[in-house]
Amino acid sequence: MDLTSVGAALHARLPELGERMAKRIRAEAQSYQDESLIPFDSLREYCRRNVDLLLRHFAFGTPLDVQPARETGRLRAEQGVPLSETLHAYRIGFEYLWAEMVKEARGHPEVTDAHLVAGASELWAMYGCCTEALATAYREASAEVAAQREARRSALVEALLTGAIADGTTLWEAARQLGLPERGPYVVAVAHVPDPGDEPLPGIEAALREARVQSAWRLLPHQQVGLISLTSAEADAVTFRALGARKARVGVSPCFDSLRDTPQALRFAGLALAGLPTAESGVARFDDSPLAMLVAAAPAEAARLARLVMGPILDLPAPERGRLMETLKHWFDAGGDATGAASGLYVHPNTVRYRLHKIEKLTGRSLSDPAALADLGTALHACRIQHP
DSSP states (O other), X not given: OOSHHHHHHHHTTHHHHHHHHHHHHHHHXXXXXXXXXXXXXXXXXXXXXXXXXXXXXXXXXXXOOOHHHHHHHHHHHHHTOOHHHHHHHHHHHHHHHHHHHHHHHTTOTTXXXXXXXXXXXXXXXXXXXXXXXXXXXXXXXXXXXXXXXXXXXXXXHHHHHHTOOOOHHHHHHHHHHHTOOSSOOEEEEEEEOSSTTOOSSTTHHHHHHHTTOOXXXXXXXXXXXXXXXXXXXXXXXXXXXXXXXXXXXXXXXXXXXXXXXXXXXXXXXXXXXXXXXXXXXXXXXXGGOHHHHHHHHOHHHHHHHHHHHHHHHHTSOHHHHHHHHHHHHHHHHTTSOHHHHHHHHTSOHHHHHHHHHHHHHXXXXXXXXXXXXXXXXXXXXXXXXXXX
């Protein structure tokens, strides 16, 4: 003799059992107490369906169908109910049903303790099948929801970067969905992608979020672009540390306050990136070197200027050309001080002066002439960008 009679007797009380199971879950599972998230009528119907399947198995030998468990898993993932809480609710339901079966068995003298032990083993094996199906469906749905959410975020970032969103209300809604404040200051960061599909700044959004800096990112074939909020006092320093730690080539725009200005900020960030020598990693901010940004904004003109001003030096053999260009760079970095440039080059100051004199002779421009200095400085930036 098995639990057939117990299952049949309880199945006749199906609506009552579904109602009481739903009330038990609502009382003991916190996430299930939110009527706006999980309406009680819906919870009661899911409980009734599950009780029906389980009791049919005991009363009539009906094979277990895990489809309701899968449906529950998908639904709870879409609702944002934690998986642990969903599994907890299932356990509450199974414990309640088993308690009712034991209580009912007292009125059936033919049901022995051995029958109850076997029934308990069978019920909890069914629990394992249901929860496995539920968890699998939950994870599948969670992955789909996450992909949809990421696609939505990526599309919103793209719309802000291209200026497709201009209406104030829509801008506010986009900021809200991206987790950004309605007003700045913001910056746009652009990182060069060496190979399509590779992230030059892996984990950057999570790292900034952990440091309480909100951002939203989009990966394009040749660039990874981020919109970053700098509302806190330390956000600027935190952001630049995080960007620099990735060893990528990154350009950063000036700060701006309105999301309407995002497309212009993207252009400035792109110019800052273009101002970095091709072979070097680092973070360049548009405001750090206006001359470099100007050169990057007009690459064709900059190339002609470089050839016009530096032509005789560019025609030298590579070792000699490299020494003169590096000396000129260090001399500019040292503020025109030969001793400071020599320190950075690890040579004698007289060596620096000799090389500078050679540069003057080759280019026909005096380093004491402000106009000639402007030409040489601009040409140097152009050469570094195009021929690092």
